[in-house]
Amino acid sequence: MRVELAPIAPELLLVGAGIAVLLGGVLAxxxxxxxxxxxxxxxxxxxxxxxxxLWSREGATALAGAVAVDRFGVVARLVLLGxxxxxxxxxxxxxxxxxxxxxxxxxxxxxxxAGMTLLAVSADLxxxxxxxxVLSLSLYVLxxxxxxxxxxxxxxxxxxxxxFSTAFFLYGVAMAYGATGxxxxxxxxxxxxxxxxxxALALVAMALLAVGFGFKVSAAPFxxxxxxxxxxxxxxxxxxxxxxxxxxxxxxxxxxxDVALQPLGWDWGPVVAGLAAxxxxxxxxxxxxQTDVKRMLAYSSVAHAGFVLIGAxxxxxxxxxxxxxxxxxxxLMIVGAFGVVSLVSQGExxxxxxxxxxxxxxxxxxxxxxxxxxxxxxxxxxxxxxIAKVSVFRAAVEAGHWWLALVGxxxxxxxxxxxxxxxxxxxxxxxxxxxxxxxxPVPRLVLAIPAAGTLLLGVLPGLVTDVxxxxxxxxx
Amino acid sequence: MSVPIGWFLAVSAALFATGTVGVxxxxxxxxxxxxxxxxLNGVNLxxxxxxxxxxxxxxxxxxxxxxxxxxxxxxxxxxIIVAVFRRARTANVDELSELRx
Amino acid sequence: xxxxxxxxxxxxxxxxxxxLFAVGSLAASALLRPSRPTPAKLAPYxxxxxxxxxxxxxRFSVRFYLVAMLFIIFDVEVIFLFPWAVAFxxxxxxxxxxxxxxxxxxxxxYVYVWRGGGLDWSAEGPRPRATHERAREVVRAG
Numbered sequence: 226m227r228v229e230l231a232p233i234a235p236e237l238l239l240v241g242a243g244i245a246v247l248l249g250g251v252l253a254x255x256x257x258x259x260x261x262x263x264x265x266x267x268x269x270x271x272x273x274x275x276x277x278x279l280w281s282r283e284g285a286t287a288l289a290g291a292v293a294v295d296r297f298g299v300v301a302r303l304v305l306l307g308x309x310x311x312x313x314x315x316x317x318x319x320x321x322x323x324x325x326x327x328x329x330x331x332x333x334x335x336x337x338x339a340g341m342t343l344l345a346v347s348a349d350l351x352x353x354x355x356x357x358x359v360l361s362l363s364l365y366v367l368x369x370x371x372x373x374x375x376x377x378x379x380x381x382x383x384x385x386x387x388x389f390s391t392a393f394f395l396y397g398v399a400m401a402y403g404a405t406g407x408x409x410x411x412x413x414x415x416x417x418x419x420x421x422x423x424x425a426l427a428l429v430a431m432a433l434l435a436v437g438f439g440f441k442v443s444a445a446p447f448x449x450x451x452x453x454x455x456x457x458x459x460x461x462x463x464x465x466x467x468x469x470x471x472x473x474x475x476x477x478x479x480x481x482x483d484v485a486l487q488p489l490g491w492d493w494g495p496v497v498a499g500l501a502a503x504x505x506x507x508x509x510x511x512x513x514x515q516t517d518v519k520r521m522l523a524y525s526s527v528a529h530a531g532f533v534l535i536g537a538x539x540x541x542x543x544x545x546x547x548x549x550x551x552x553x554x555x556x557l558m559i560v561g562a563f564g565v566v567s568l569v570s571q572g573e574x575x576x577x578x579x580x581x582x583x584x585x586x587x588x589x590x591x592x593x594x595x596x597x598x599x600x601x602x603x604x605x606x607x608x609x610x611x612i613a614k615v616s617v618f619r620a621a622v623e624a625g626h627w628w629l630a631l632v633g634x635x636x637x638x639x640x641x642x643x644x645x646x647x648x649x650x651x652x653x654x655x656x657x658x659x660x661x662x663x664x665x666p667v668p669r670l671v672l673a674i675p676a677a678g679t680l681l682l683g684v685l686p687g688l689v690t691d692v693x694x695x696x697x698x699x700x701x
Numbered sequence: 702m703s704v705p706i707g708w709f710l711a712v713s714a715a716l717f718a719t720g721t722v723g724v725x726x727x728x729x730x731x732x733x734x735x736x737x738x739x740x741l742n743g744v745n746l747x748x749x750x751x752x753x754x755x756x757x758x759x760x761x762x763x764x765x766x767x768x769x770x771x772x773x774x775x776x777x778x779x780x781i782i783v784a785v786f787r788r789a790r791t792a793n794v795d796e797l798s799e800l801r802x
Numbered sequence: 803x804x805x806x807x808x809x810x811x812x813x814x815x816x817x818x819x820x821x822l823f824a825v826g827s828l829a830a831s832a833l834l835r836p837s838r839p840t841p842a843k844l845a846p847y848x849x850x851x852x853x854x855x856x857x858x859x860x861r862f863s864v865r866f867y868l869v870a871m872l873f874i875i876f877d878v879e880v881i882f883l884f885p886w887a888v889a890f891x892x893x894x895x896x897x898x899x900x901x902x903x904x905x906x907x908x909x910x911x912y913v914y915v916w917r918g919g920g921l922d923w924s925a926e927g928p929r930p931r932a933t934h935e936r937a938r939e940v941v942r943a944g
Contacts, residue, residue: 228896244910251917351763358770362777369781377785384781385733388774389724392740395767396717399744399760403710403751408759765881772878776871783867 232279232287232294232346235272235302236339242268243335250328258326262317265331269310272342276302284700286348290409293348293480295700300549300693301345301476304556305469309338311560312465314671319461319567322663325371333370334465337363341473350398350408350485353477357394357441360473361387364466368458375573379457386440386450394437400430401485410485417488431486435496438481441474444500444534445507448527452515455523460570463519464563467526468556475533475552479545482537484699490540498538502632504531509640518566519576521643522559525602528640529555535633536617539624546697547620553689554601554609554682561675562598565591568663568672575660581647583656590669591662592651594676599648601679603641609682709750716743728793730782734775741771865923872915879908 230237245268246261280299287294313331320326340360347353365387369380402408404426405416417427439447455463486493508528515521533555536547568591569584570576585592601610614637618630681688716739723736745764752760886893886901893900915921 244907247914248910251914351759351766354763355766355770358773362773365777365781369784372784372788374785374788377781377788380781381730381785384778385724385730385737388734388737388778389740391770391774392717392720392737392744395741395744396747398763399747399751402760402763403747403754406751406755406757408763762885765885769878769881772874776875779867779871783864787864 229287231275231282232292233343234275234278235306236343238268238271238275239335239339239342242271243332243339246328246335247332250332256328258317258321258328261328261331262313265313265335266310268335269306269313269338272338273303273306276306276342286409286411286700290411291349291352292343292346293700294346295698296696297476297479297545297549297699298346300696301472301552302342304472304553305338305341305345308465308468308472308556308560309334309341311564311671311675312461312469315464315564315567315668316459316461318665318668318671319663320371320459323371323459323572325459325572327370330367330370330462333363333367334462337367337465338469341469344473345476347477347480348410348484350401350410350413350481353481354395354398357474357477358391360470361391361441364462364470367462367466368454370462371459371572373573376457376459379454383450383454383457390437390440390447393433393440397430397433397435397437400426400433404430410480413485414487417486420488423489423492427489428492431489431493431496434481435493435500438474438478439500442471442478442530442533443527444530445504445527448504448507448524448530451527452520452523455526456517456519456576459572460519460563460567460576464560464567467522467563468560471526471530471533471559472552472556475530475537475548479537479548480699483541483545487540494538494540497534498626498629501531501534501538502629504528504534505633505636506531509636509643512640512643513646515578515643517577518581518647519563521578521647522562522566522602525640525643526559528636529559529602531636532614532617532633535621535626535629538626538629539620542697543620543623545699546693547616549693549696550616550686550689551613553693554613554679557675557678557682558598558601558608558610561594561672561679562602564668564672564675565595565598568668571660571663578647578650579657580660582650582654584651584662586656588662588664594669594672595651596648597676597679599644601683603644604637605641607680607683609679609686612683612686706750706754710747713743713747713750716740716746718743730785730793734778734782738771738775741767868920872920875911876908879904 242264245264249261249264250256276299279294280296283295285294286292292298313334316330316334317326320330337360340356340358340363343356344353344360347356365380365384368383369377398408401413404424405413407413407416417423436447438444440450443451455467458466482493482497505528508524508526508531512521512524512528515524529551533548533551536551537544539547566576569581569588574580581595584595597608601608604610604614606612614633618633621627621630621633720736720738720740720743723739724733727733727736745767748760748764748767750760752758752764882904883901886897890897
């Protein structure tokens with residue numbers, strides 16, 4: 226039997242680097258965090274190179290139908306690898322500062338990234354399940370990795386609800402298998418397309434899978450774990466999981482909806498639209514009520530899950546195109562926003578809104594970066610967030626869901642209040658207390674990367690539209 | 702020998718429902734976690750039953766993966782719960798209030 | 803008749819040998835050792851101290867949980883060996899290589915736990931780092 230490993234080379238490289246860091250941590254006489262960082266970044270870079278090489282080999286699936294080889298997968302992987310690289314750099318700096326850096330942290334980030342990239346290319350529900358678990362289990366541990374009580378508590382709540390959602394997802398897989406006799410996405414679509422009337426089992430499967438994915442992308446009403454996990458986790462880890470989980474889980478969700486359940490489009494359309502509407506409203510309204518920046522950003526991430534879902538209601542390439550652009554923009558701005566918080570705060574202290582008062586006086590650079598990311602999250606031009614919102618709304622309107630676009634616009638206006646209030650605090654208020662933000666210049670340079678991306682995509686979105694357009698076709 | 706597939710699915714659904722209710726009404730982390738395991742067992746039963754119905758092995762293979770993942774979850778979960786218990790001296794989800802729900 | 807018995811002959815032989823070894827070693831030690839019981843020798847040994855009460859209904863040390871967790875992980879991995887053993891001939895070299903890779907990954911987890919102190923059972927308990935963190939990590943590589 227001949228097995229071609231190129232389609233999963235990125236994952237192999239990531240896991241290999243992770244194992245190297247893990248064993249290096251216990252076998253080397255003196256653990257050198259810098260060496261771990263170098264190995265981790267090398268693994269991520271290698272994985273990125275391996276992904277790019279798959280760009281020209283579009284078509285079908287590999288490894289007995291387990292993974293898809295398509296450009297959508299390449300783009301999703303590159304976004305995820307970029308997030309991982311930024312998170313590794315941030316974690317290296319901030320966790321060392323707080324005395325919480327251990328070799329397990331970069332290793333687990335690498336393992337979680339491998340799960341995410343595998344999730345983004347899975348063409349079979351079995352692969353989806355395994356990848357989802359690799360990423361979730363790594364993130365549960367990362368959430369609790371600081372061993373402060375808040376962190377452990379966040380990890381426990383994340384774990385309990387995550388395991389709960391896994392059970393729903395797996396039951397959905399079982400029902401899909403029962404209805405069609407296969408777990409491959411293409412096979413399910415093929416089996417469902419031939420029927421004149423939809424089997425009840427397939428509808429049950431659709432509902433259960435929606436619950437499972439709803440938890441993972443933190444769409445309301447399945448978002449309860451999000452604020453606790455985001456607040457409890459070390460902030461650099463929060464930056465990683467908020468961007469990574471969302472991109473990976475949405476990539477898999479788009480594959481399931483637009484490939485496997487494509488024949489049931491009339492049935493899942495309203496479900497996704499409903500989830501989207503509830504998410505944008507709940508996330509935006511609750512974001513205003515928060516007094517902690519990490520929790521506010523967590524609720525904002527619930528709202529953003531809703532915006533991506535608005536894009537996903539448009540079937541086929543236009544919806545995928547819009548959702549992919551939104552995910553790219555979202556990854557840039559949320560990593561940036563949590564990155565700034567990780568420099569302003571220390572451990573679990575300094576994350577409240579009050580602690581950000583007068584940030585402009587203390588560090589104009591951090592305040593400027595944060596303001597840019599907040600403007601983008603609010604969807605105000607000239608930032609990536611604005612273009613992203615416009616593109617998902619346009620996709621929804623073109624698919625006939627104009628009411629959904631209207632709800633989205635109204636929710637954006639409400640959510641903008643929360644972001645602008647924080648900016649007013651940063652620029653117009655006097656600092657409270659004596660907390661000084663982290664003065665080191667290197668992490669500021671790291672944060673300049675997502676900042677540049679956010680601005681560039683906002684001013685010249687044409688730079689990526691060509692690539693994303695080519696990537697908006699799913700193969701199976 | 703020939704128990705109809707519906708019976709298997711009924712038992713599987715009952716197991717899954719029991720687990721779901723358990724997670725929702727119980728407040729002890731360990732018991733909630735055991736309920737999740739019950740859900741997974743319901744899923745496994747459905748998978749094996751479907752596997753026999755369709756006469757192919759995909760369902761059984763998926764059951765293997767499900768068992769292994771469940772074991773991994775047990776370890777991660779127990780480790781987290783034990784760590785929380787040592788710090789907070791409680792495994793009751795409602796008594797943990799460092800984070801507001 | 804003969805064919806069926808012939809198939810089971812190796813198993814019967816193995817069972818017989820195992821039984822013989824167990825009974826034989828017990829009998830040999832009973833016959834060869836000197837037997838001079840005194841009350842002190844029959845008492846449960848507890849570091850030379852008179853036992854106040856026998857351990858019953860007590861809480862288990864958290865170290866037992868650690869061992870149980872490690873056991874579960876390494877135990878369940880065997881699940882993948884079983885189907886491979888059943889289809890060993892059909893899978894051939896490919897299956898062998900796959901399984902070698904799989905076992906190498908399990909070995910990584912083992913080395914990690916071992917070097918990280920997860921298997922220490924010293925009086926003061928595992929080192930703080932070794933308690934829960936280590937056990938969790940096993941999951942990944944496995």
